[in-house]
Structures are given as C-alpha cells and as structure tokens.
Amino acid sequence: MRDFFFGKLTWDAVPHVWYTIGGTVFIILAAIAIGIYLTLTKRWGWLWNEWLTSTDPKKIGTMYMVFASLMFFRGMLDAGMVWLQQAIAADSQGYLTADHFQQIFTSHGDIMVFFVTMSFFFGLMNWIVPLQIGARDLAFPFLNSLGFWLTVSGGLLINLFFVIGGDFANTGWLAIAPFSELEFNPSVGVDYLIWSLQLSGAGSLLAGINFLVTIIKKRAPGMTLMKMPLFTWNSLCAMVLIISAFPVLTATTLLLWLDRAFEMHFFTIGYAGNQMMYWNLIWMWGHPEVYILVIPAFGMFSEIVSTFSQKKTSGYVSMVWAALTITTLSFLVWLHHFFVMGAGPNVNSFFGIVTMLIAIPAGVQVFNWIFTMYKGKINLASPMYWFIGFLVLFMIGGMAGIFMASPPADFQVHNSLFLVAHFHTMIVGVALFGIFAGITFWFPKIFGFKLNERLDKQAFWFWFAGFFVAFMPLYLLGFMGAPRRIDHYAAATGWQPLYITALAGFCFILCGIATQVYLVIESIKNRKQNLDTTGDPWNGRTLEWATHSPPPFYNFATVPYITSHEVFWDMKKKGWEREKKYEDIECFKNTGMGIYISIFAFLLGFGIVWQIIWLIVLSLVGVIACIIRLSFDDEMEYVLPAEEVAKIEEAYHRG
Amino acid sequence: MDKPMINVSDTKIFGFWVYLMTDLIIFAVLFACFIVLHGNTFNGPTAKELFHLPTALAETLFLLTSSFTCSLGMLAISRQQKKWAIVWFIVTFLLGAAFLYIEISEFSEFLAKGASWKRSAFLSSFFTLVGTHGLHISIGLLWMVVMMFRIALRPLTEHSVSRIFRMALFWHFLDFVWIFIFTTVYGIGYLL
Amino acid sequence: MHYKLSLSITGFVTSLLLTLAAYFIIVRPEFFHFDIKIAIIAIFSLALAQSLVQLIFFINVWKEKRHFWNLGVFISTASIIFIIVFFSIWIIDHLNYNMR
Numbered sequence: 001m002r003d004f005f006f007g008k009l010t011w012d013a014v015p016h017v018w019y020t021i022g023g024t025v026f027i028i029l030a031a032i033a034i035g036i037y038l039t040l041t042k043r044w045g046w047l048w049n050e051w052l053t054s055t056d057p058k059k060i061g062t063m064y065m066v067f068a069s070l071m072f073f074r075g076m077l078d079a080g081m082v083w084l085q086q087a088i089a090a091d092s093q094g095y096l097t098a099d100h101f102q103q104i105f106t107s108h109g110d111i112m113v114f115f116v117t118m119s120f121f122f123g124l125m126n127w128i129v130p131l132q133i134g135a136r137d138l139a140f141p142f143l144n145s146l147g148f149w150l151t152v153s154g155g156l157l158i159n160l161f162f163v164i165g166g167d168f169a170n171t172g173w174l175a176i177a178p179f180s181e182l183e184f185n186p187s188v189g190v191d192y193l194i195w196s197l198q199l200s201g202a203g204s205l206l207a208g209i210n211f212l213v214t215i216i217k218k219r220a221p222g223m224t225l226m227k228m229p230l231f232t233w234n235s236l237c238a239m240v241l242i243i244s245a246f247p248v249l250t251a252t253t254l255l256l257w258l259d260r261a262f263e264m265h266f267f268t269i270g271y272a273g274n275q276m277m278y279w280n281l282i283w284m285w286g287h288p289e290v291y292i293l294v295i296p297a298f299g300m301f302s303e304i305v306s307t308f309s310q311k312k313t314s315g316y317v318s319m320v321w322a323a324l325t326i327t328t329l330s331f332l333v334w335l336h337h338f339f340v341m342g343a344g345p346n347v348n349s350f351f352g353i354v355t356m357l358i359a360i361p362a363g364v365q366v367f368n369w370i371f372t373m374y375k376g377k378i379n380l381a382s383p384m385y386w387f388i389g390f391l392v393l394f395m396i397g398g399m400a401g402i403f404m405a406s407p408p409a410d411f412q413v414h415n416s417l418f419l420v421a422h423f424h425t426m427i428v429g430v431a432l433f434g435i436f437a438g439i440t441f442w443f444p445k446i447f448g449f450k451l452n453e454r455l456d457k458q459a460f461w462f463w464f465a466g467f468f469v470a471f472m473p474l475y476l477l478g479f480m481g482a483p484r485r486i487d488h489y490a491a492a493t494g495w496q497p498l499y500i501t502a503l504a505g506f507c508f509i510l511c512g513i514a515t516q517v518y519l520v521i522e523s524i525k526n527r528k529q530n531l532d533t534t535g536d537p538w539n540g541r542t543l544e545w546a547t548h549s550p551p552p553f554y555n556f557a558t559v560p561y562i563t564s565h566e567v568f569w570d571m572k573k574k575g576w577e578r579e580k581k582y583e584d585i586e587c588f589k590n591t592g593m594g595i596y597i598s599i600f601a602f603l604l605g606f607g608i609v610w611q612i613i614w615l616i617v618l619s620l621v622g623v624i625a626c627i628i629r630l631s632f633d634d635e636m637e638y639v640l641p642a643e644e645v646a647k648i649e650e651a652y653h654r655g
Numbered sequence: 656m657d658k659p660m661i662n663v664s665d666t667k668i669f670g671f672w673v674y675l676m677t678d679l680i681i682f683a684v685l686f687a688c689f690i691v692l693h694g695n696t697f698n699g700p701t702a703k704e705l706f707h708l709p710t711a712l713a714e715t716l717f718l719l720t721s722s723f724t725c726s727l728g729m730l731a732i733s734r735q736q737k738k739w740a741i742v743w744f745i746v747t748f749l750l751g752a753a754f755l756y757i758e759i760s761e762f763s764e765f766l767a768k769g770a771s772w773k774r775s776a777f778l779s780s781f782f783t784l785v786g787t788h789g790l791h792i793s794i795g796l797l798w799m800v801v802m803m804f805r806i807a808l809r810p811l812t813e814h815s816v817s818r819i820f821r822m823a824l825f826w827h828f829l830d831f832v833w834i835f836i837f838t839t840v841y842g843i844g845y846l847l
Numbered sequence: 848m849h850y851k852l853s854l855s856i857t858g859f860v861t862s863l864l865l866t867l868a869a870y871f872i873i874v875r876p877e878f879f880h881f882d883i884k885i886a887i888i889a890i891f892s893l894a895l896a897q898s899l900v901q902l903i904f905f906i907n908v909w910k911e912k913r914h915f916w917n918l919g920v921f922i923s924t925a926s927i928i929f930i931i932v933f934f935s936i937w938i939i940d941h942l943n944y945n946m947r
Contacts, residue, residue: 139666205677213670216916244927247677251684255783264772264779265697266688272695272776276942280935281684331930335938343941628801634814663906664913672917676924683928687935712870719866723859726905730852827905831898837866838894842873843887 007612008188013165019100023162053590055141056553058446060148061126065439067148068119071111071155076513078108080506083470087503089488090496101487102170103189107158109173110193113289114200115155117427120435121296122148122207125235127446128438129211131544131551132229134220134559139213141588142636147206149598154200157605161192165609169193172485174286175256177267177278182260188609191260194253195605201249202601208242211235220543222562226320229542229565230313233320234299237327238292244331245288252281261611279338287334291326293427297434298323298365301390304383304441305369307538309376312566315368322361322368329358339407340414348407355405362398366391381538382456386437389464393429397422400475415485418478421471428467436463436516444537448549449527455519462512470505473498541569546576548652554585554640557649582642582649589636597626661733661820671821675828678791682832685784686839693844695776702777702844705770707761711841714757715833721750722830729823732806732816740806740819747826748799751792758789781840788836791829798822858904865897 015021038044051059081104085094096104126144130137138144161168167189171180180190215236219228228236256278258264265271267278306313313319335343335351369391378384400422404410413419436459444450477498482489489495523530532549546568547555558579564570600622607615663672693702728743762782765771772782802822809815869890872879876886903909908917 140670143670209670209673209677212673213666217666217669240923243673243677244680244924247680248684248931251681255684255688258772258779258783262772264783265776266692266779266783268776270697271774272692272697273779274692274695274776274939274943276946277688277691277935277939280938280942281687284931284935331927341942342945343938344945347938347941624797631801631818632805634809662913663908663917664915669916673920676920679924680927680931683931687932690932690936691939708870708874712866715866715870716863719859719862722862722901722905723855726855726858727852730855824906827901831901831906834866834894834897834901838869838890842869842890842894845873846876846883846886846890 004613007607007610007615009164009610009612015163015166017166020162020166023159027159027163048592049590052595053145053592055137055145055588055590057126057130057138057141057144058551058553060144061123062446064119064123064126064148064151067152067155068116068123071115071119074159075108075112075116076510078104078111080510082108083499083503083506085487087496087499090491090493090499091488093488096487098487099170102172102485103168105485106169106171106173106175106193110158110197111155112427113173113293114197114204115151115158117293117431117435118200118204119151121238121293121431122151122204124300124435124438124442125211125296128442128544129215129232129235130218131445131547131555132232132542133215133218133223134543134556134562135214135218136555136559136585137588138210139218140210142591142594142630143206143210145591145594146597147203147210149594150203150206150601151200153598153602153605154196154198154203156602157192157199157609158196160606161189165189165192174282175253176282177256177259178269178273178275180256180260181268182263183269191257191609194257194260195609197253198250199601199605201246201253204242205246205250208239208246212239212243215239220559220562223567226317227562227565227567230302230316230319230323231296231299231542234295234302234323237323238295240327241288241292241295241330245285245292248281249285249289252278252285255281257608261608276341279341280335283334283337286337288330290423290426291330293431294434295323295326297390297430297438300434300438300441301369301387302365303542304387304437305372306566307441307540308379308381308384308387309373310379310539311372311376312541312569313368314371314374315364316565318364319368322364325361326358329354329361333358336405336407336410339410345407352405352407356402359398359402362394366394379538381440382451382453382460383437383441385457385460386433386440389460390429390433390437393425393433393467397425397429400425413478415483416478417474417482417484420484421474421478424471424474425467428471433463436460441538442544444530444532445535445544445547445549445551447527448532449523450530450532450537451523452519452526452530455515455522459512459515459519462508462515466505466508466510466512468505469508470502473501473505536568541566543567546571552648552652554587554645557582557585557645578649578653582645584642585640585645586637587640589638591636593626593630597623600626661729661816665817667817668821668824671824675824678828679832682784682787682835685780685787686835689780689784689840690843692776692780693847697775697777699775699778700765700768700770702781702840702847705765705768706841706845708841708845710757710761711837714754715837717750717754717757718830718833721747721754722827724750725823725826729820732811732819735811737806737811741803744799744803744806748796748803751796751799751826755789755792755796758785762786781844785836785840788829788832791825791832795822795826795829798825854904854907858900861900861904862897865893865900869893869897 015024038047051063054060081096082101085096085101088094165188167187169175169180169185169189169192171185171190175190175193178184215228215232255266259266259268259273265273267273267275269275302313302319333351333355335347336355339348339352400418404413404419404422440451440456477495480493480495482493482495535547535549536545537549543560543562546560558581560567560571600619603615604619604623607619661668663669724743724747728740728747731739731743770778772779799822802819805815805818872881872886872890876883881889908914908921
C-alpha cells in the first residue's frame with residue numbers, strides 16, 4: 001500500500017546533506033523572491049499573457065536565453081567546485097567525497113550540453129532564422145512553445161534531486177553502462193539523468209523538426225537554397241543532425257532505463273548483456289551532438305565576419321558544401337570516442353581516417369573567413385573580438401582533435417585531461433564564443449538597443465585570457481598522464497601547481513561572467529542612449545536587418561522578393577523604400593497548452609523516477625487528454641486585418 | 656475524378672513525415688540491438704524454440720490487410736464519403752486490434768514458459784522491439800478512434816482531411832516497420 | 848498520384864505475395880535448396896521490395912516533383928538507418944571477437 005502511493009520515495013529523500021540542503025534553500029528562496037516581485041508589481045497576468053503562453057519565436061527565443069543563462073550559472077557552479085577540489089586535493093581528499101565529486105562533474109556535463117549550449121542556440125535560432133528567411137513564424141508555432149517548455153521541465157527534473165532524492169548520477173554525463181545499471185547504481189540518480197534527458201531530448205527533437213520544416217518550406221519567395229544566409233544554412237545542417245541523432249539518444253537511454261526498471265539485460269553484466277553496445281549507441285548520438293553544438297556557431301561567425309569586414313563572404317558555395325560535408329561525416333566517426341575499447345585495427349583505422357577527413361571542410365571554412373577579412377573594411381566591434389578569439393581556440397582545439405584522431409596517439413591520451421582540454425576548447429572556444437558573439441550581434445535587433453561595447457570587450461579579454469590560463473595546464477597535465485575525473489591524486493606527481501594555475505584561470509573566467517552580468521544590467525539601464533532607430537546598427541547584409549528593431553510580432557508587414565543571398569545589402573545599394581500596401585496577415589494565437597502538457601510530462605518523469613504508479617498513469621492520461629483536446633481545436637490561428645498592420649507600421653515610423 | 660485533397664508535401668504533413676523518419680531511426684536502434692543480441696540467449700530459450708511462425712504470419716496478414724483497408728478509408732475521404740470512411744476505418748481498427756490480441760497472446764505464452772524479458776539479452780531485445788511496435792499500434796488505434804469522431808462530428812474541410820491523413824500515414828508506416836520485424840525477428844531470428 | 852482504388856489493390860496483392868514468399872522461404876528453405884545465408888539474403892530482399900511497394904502504392908510517394916523533399920528526407924533517413932545497423936553489427940562483431 002505504501003509502495004503504491006509513494007513508490008521508492010522514503011524519508012531519506014528529504015535533503016540532509018549540506019549541498020542538498022543548500023540547493024533546496026536556494027531554490028525555495030529564489031522562487032519566493034520571484035513570486036513576491038511578480039505579486040507586488042502585479043505582473044502575473046502580464047507574465048502569462050505576454051511571455052509564457054506566447055508562440056512568437058522572438059519571445060520564445062528570449063525565454064530560451066533566460067533559461068540557458070540560469071542553467072549556465074548552475075553549470076559554472078559545478079565547474080568551480082571541480083576546479084577547487086582538484087586544486088587542493090593533492091595527498092588529501094579535498095572538501096568533497098569521491099561520490100559527490102562524481103555527481104558534480106556528471107551534472108556539469110549534462111547541464112552544459114543539454115540545457116545551456118543547446119538552449120542558447122535554439123534561442124538564437126528562434127530569434128533570427130525566421131527573420132533571415134523572410135518568414136513570419138516557424139512552421140509549427142505551437143510545437144515551438146511545447147518544445148521550449150519540455151526543455152524547461154527537463155531542466156527542472158535535473159535540478160529536482162536537490163529537493164527530493166539527494167543523489168544525482170555519479171556515472172559521468174553519458175551514464176556509462178554497466179556502472180549505471182541497477183547493480184552498481186541502485187539509487188534514483190541515474191533515473192533523474194535519464195528522464196531529464198528524455199524530456200529535453202523530446203523538446204530538442206520537436207525544435208529540430210520545426211526548424212527543418214521552416215527552413216525548407218517557409219522561405220520568402222525567390223529565396224532558393226543557394227540564396228540562404230550562411231547562418232540559416234548551418235542551422236539547417238544542425239537540424240538535420242538533430243533529427244538523425246536524437247532518436248538514437250531517446251532509444252538508448254530508454255534501453256538503459258528498461259534494464260533498470262524492468263530488469264532487462266541489454267547492457268547488464270549477467271544474462272548475456274553487451275555493455276559495449278551501450279557505448280557504441282550512445283556515442284552514435286554523442287558525436288553528432290557535439291557537431292550540433294558547433295555548426296550553428298560557424299554560421300554565426302560567417303555572418304559576423306562578412307558584416308564587420310563589409311565584404312561578401314568568400315566562397316559562399318564552398319561554405320555550403322563544407323557545412324554539408326561536416327554534417328555527413330559527423331555521422332561516420334563516433335567510434336573515435338572508444339578507440340581503446342578493442343575493436344581492432346581495421347575498425348579503428350576506418351574511423352580514424354574519416355575523423356581526420358573532417359579537418360578538410362573545417363579548414364575550408366577557416367580560410368574562407370580569413371579571405372573574407374582580407375581587403376575588407378574591418379570594423380573591430382566586440383563580435384569580431386569573439387571571432388578572433390574563436391579562430392585561435394578553434395585552431396588549438398582542432399589540432400588536439402586531429403592528434404587524437406590517430407588511434408595510436410589516442411591510446412596515450414584517451415580519457416586524460418588532454419581530452420578534457422580538447423573538448424572544452426571546442427565547446428567554449430567555438431560554441432560559447434559563438435553564442436556570445438551572436439548575442440552581441442543580434443541583441444539590438446531583438447531588443448532595440450545595443451549592448452555596451454566597452455564592457456563586452458572587457459568580458460572577452462577576461463574569458464580569453466582566463467580560458468588560456470584555465471585550460472592550457474590541462475593539455476600539459478594530459479601529456480603528463482593525469483586522467484580525467486579524479487577526485488584526488490598524489491602530490492608526488494607534481495600536478496598540483498598546474499591544477500592551481502587552472503583554478504586561477506577559472507577565477508578570470510568568473511570575472512568575465514561578472515562583467516557580462518554587469519554588461520546586461522548596465523545596457524538595460526542606459527538603453528535610451530543606445531537605441532537602434534534604423535533597424536540596421538551594424539550596416540548588415542542579410543534580411544533580418546530590414547525590419548524594425550525590435551520587429552513587430554509578425555516580422556515583415558510585406559515579405560520582399562529575394563534576388564540574392566545578401567538581400568539587404570543589395571536592397572540598400574539599389575535604394576530601397578518600405579512597401580506601403582498592406583495585406584491581411586495570418587497569425588497564431590497564444591496558448592497555454594505547451595505549459596500544461598509539459599507540467600504533465602514533468603510529473604510523468606518524476607513518477608517514473610520514483611516508480612509511483614498512480615502518478616505515472618495520471619500524468620500519461622493528462623498528456624494524452626491534452627493532445628486529444630488540442631486535436632479538436634481548429635481555431636489556433638487568427639487573421640490580423642490589413643488596417644491593423646498599417647496602424648502598427650505607422651506607429652513604428654512615427655516613434 | 657479524384658482531385659488530390661491531400662498533398663504529402665504540405666507543410667503540416669511534411670513536418671509529420673519528418674517526425675515519422677525520427678521514429679524509424681528509433682526502431683533502427685532497436686533493430687541493431689536485436690541483431691547484435693539475438694544470439695545472447697544465456698542458455699535460455701532461443702528463437703527457434705519459442706517462435707511459432709504461423710502465428711507471426713497471421714499477425715502479418717492482419718496488419719497488411721488493415722493497411723489496405725486504411726487506404727480504402729482515405730479513398731472514401733477523398734470522395735467526401737463520410738459513412739464509407741467510418742466503415743473502412745472501423746474494419747481497420749478491428750484488424751489492428753486483432754493483430755494486437757495475437758501479439759499479446761504470444762507474449763503471455765512466452766511469459767508462461769518462463770521466457771520473460773528478464774531471462775536473457777535476446778529476450779529483452781525481442782520484447783522491446785516487438786513491444787515498442789505494439790505500443791505504436793495501440794497509439795495508432797487510439798488516434799483512429801479520435802479521428803472517427805472527427806469524421807462524424809466535423810465537416811471534411813481541408814484541415815480535417817489533413818489530420819486524418821496524418822493518422823493514416825502513421826498507420827501505413829506501422830505496417831512498413833512490421834515488414835522488417837517479420838523478416839528480421841521471426842525470419843532471420845528463426846533461420847539462424 | 849491521386850487516390851485510386853487500383854493503386855491500393857495492386858499494392859495489397861503484391862505485398863501479400865511477397866509476404867507469403869518470404870514465409871515459405873523461412874519455413875522451408877530446403878525447398879529452394881537455399882542454405883541459411885542465401886535464405887537470409889532472399890527474405891531480406893523480399894522485405895526491401897515489399898517496403899518499396901508499400902511506399903509507392905500505400906503511402907503514394909514516388910518520383911513526383913512535389914514529393915522531392917519527402918523522398919529526400921526518406922533517403923537520408925534510410926542511409927542513417929543503414930549506418931546504424933550495419934556499423935553496429937561490424938563494430939560489435941569485432942569487439943566481441945577481440946574482447947571475448
């Protein structure tokens with residue numbers, strides 16, 4: 001009876017260790033503070049109607065950015081704890097137990113990959129892709145909202161262990177089997193990991209389908225594929241990877257969960273399970289995933305370099321082919337993550353060679369960026385700072401990657417700090433720098449005012465210097481034999497000075513983050529001085545700059561006909577006037593259904609983790625009922641009459 | 656005579672088509688697992704011992720026929736014949752339910768023999784692959800019922816037809832996947 | 848391709864024949880003097896043929912211009928599926944052999 005109501009939940013799940021108590025207190029206080037603020041300023045209705053139920057991709061994009069920033073703080077907290085532990089744990093246990101340390105780096109990885117980087121990119125894509133292709137909205141506005149809220153519910157679930165349960169997975173971010181099986185990990189931590197990944201994976205998949213269909217079907221008339229801006233092209237490639245790879249993640253984590261919940265034997269040690277199959281499958285997803293993280297950044301930098309060099313991107317066609325080649329090859333290299341597992345020389349050579357081949361399209365892109373800058377009128381605004389930092393780090397991290405592409409070299413540094421340094425160089429140097437550059441670049445378009453240039457450049461220097469000081473020691477440590485994920489080590493190894501240097505680098509990065517927080521606050525305070533009145537603060541080249549800043553919710557009053565891949569640049573050269581004839585516009589209504597379904601999905605995840613049968617049944621019924629209710633709702637769209645459009649447009653031109 | 660009311664390249668249907676592709680990839684992972692693990696019987700029951708091929712053939716024929724009657728239903732929809740559409744979809748539903756009934760009976764029989772998913776990696780992968788397909792069938796049956804209500808209660812506008820078509824597409828793909836389950840699980844599993 | 852009764856019936860009858868042929872090979876491979884390997888290749892080819900038949904006659908997607916993206920996405924998915932299944936078998940086979 002007790003089991004029926006509470007599943008595996010017992011009083012042990014209540015926070016009773018310092019970090020779960022701390023986390024719980026923080027979460028509750030933050031929630032109360034937000035609640036008080038909203039009540040005092042009477043903004044609950046505003047929040048619900050203007051933001052939470054919105055299907056406008058600009059609003060959803062902003063919500064993604066806010067969510068990603070919050071999760072970023074959590075991920076950096078985890079990172080800081082790791083650095084601190086490793087700096088002091090020479091010949092001592094440090095301040096963390098081994099198990100706690102393992103939970104920290106596990107959650108650091110999952111949060112940073114799934115909830116920070118992917119959310120930032122979906123945010124930027126939501127903002128900009130519809131504007132770049134001349135579309136008014138994504139192909140499926142409701143699914144856009146649902147995808148976002150599913151991601152949030154996944155983020156809630158991954159943080160919930162602080163409040164209920166106390167244990168997160170200690171298996172590393174990919175929950176390697178058989179360590180993640182019931183035999184070695186009977187507590188709910190791994191289940192929290194699996195189900196938060198399933199929820200956010202579902203959200204990502206929906207967003208991937210949405211953007212793919214939008215880019216293929218909703219381009220403005222005249223925009224053939226080869227006239228699309230490079231950010232849109234790269235987003236398309238990333239979406240192809242999402243729809244190809246995420247189902248593999250869904251299936252594989254499902255199988256792991258089946259092993260745990262139903263005593264199946266896919267990856268267990270006994271009963272003829274095959275643990276190596278787990279690693280094979282999860283990396284089949286894992287490798288395309290890391291390309292999903294970097295390909296959009298390449299696209300963003302292409303836009304930024306051509307805009308701030310006032311020159312057409314060199315070799316547009318070769319850039320498209322490079323992106324497509326990277327996309328294709330990224331699905332053929334996953335075994336390089338486990339060269340050491342013992343597949344033998346034939347298999348290892350094949351994957352090693354294909355891995356090295358990816359350097360070619362990557363090189364094509366780098367040279368094209370440099371050729372774009374050559375003889376251009378370069379404006380070193382802060383996005384260009386991030387670009388140059390990216391270029392340097394991409395070279396270093398890329399070389400480390402090519403080094404490891406050779407199986408015999410990889411045998412020496414596999415799972416050492418060299419590997420850790422490599423992938424952080426790529427994720428921070430490429431993905432994160434791309435995100436920072438993209439935010440600065442497109443901020444005035446979405447919010448109507450520029451960010452403070454000086455502060456952004458300061459933040460860049462903190463990040464860039466900090467990154468070198470934090471991660472170059474890790475490359476050295478890797479070569480010296482330091483493995484990853486160790487919670488303590490012998491002082492005789494001589495590693496501690498390097499770990500301490502890395503910690504100092506982290507402090508620099510912290511200054512960078514503090515500068516960025518200050519940057520946002522300062523820019524919002526001074527927004528009236530930095531207003532973008534023209535809609536084109538950087539002398540841009542692509543279609544998104546042809547709208548107001550911020551754009552009206554329908555983006556374009558009249559959709560232009562596209563004649564080249566740098567539409568706006570050509571429009572400006574030919575002298576361009578806004579169209580005065582307006583038409584009725586079909587718009588999508590706000591809806592709370594995305595939130596309701598995600599709430600049920602969250603409860604479902606929680607019920608599954610704790611094996612509370614009645615909750616599972618109830619939430620499933622809830623999700624299905626919502627979907628059926630939705631299927632009978634034929635009135636999710638409305639028409640905005642042309643007179644209304646005219647009124648909105650006139651108001652923009654007056655003020 | 657038959658004006659195509661449904662265009663598979665319409666945005667909504669294309670979006671659903673892309674979703675179906677991702678579903679196929681989930682099945683691909685389950686297939687890969689089954690093929691890799693089909694010999695891992697851990698001295699337990701093997702495919703040859705367990706599988707009753709006439710049963711598998713019966714399931715296959717029921718599902719194949721249901722895919723056929725489903726297209727007859729869509730044909731009726733394209734001719735605006737609500738009554739015939741409902742008739743054919745009811746037949747499809749019954750055939751699909753029969754398929755599910757046979758499958759559940761097969762599972763019960765295995766469980767009664769002690770060949771549960773806990774017995775070996777082979778059985779885990781069998782139950783998961785075939786069971787996932789059965790779960791999709793159940794969802795398809797539920798969807799079919801909801802669509803039959805739509806046909807009865809709402810006019811057959813382009814919007815309605817698009818929704819019904821997506822359900823039919825889902826149903827066709829279920830038989831599409833079953834072809835490979837029949838061949839790989841019952842066929843290759845039995846032969847090897 | 849418009850919805851035509853003849854398409855559905857053709858698809859149904861062809862699929863039926865392909866299914867029965869595969870069934871017959873599975874239960875009586877010796878009738879055709881097939882050894883196991885050839886039997887497997889045979890039934891797999893029959894499965895591929897039937898899947899194409901169903902794609903064309905039930906799902907009605909083929910070489911029309913408006914189906915370009917549907918076919919394109921389908922072919923790319925088929926390639927991914929091939930990579931997943933084929934490479935898993937190849938890799939795990941090698942791993943099993945070396946790590947036995």
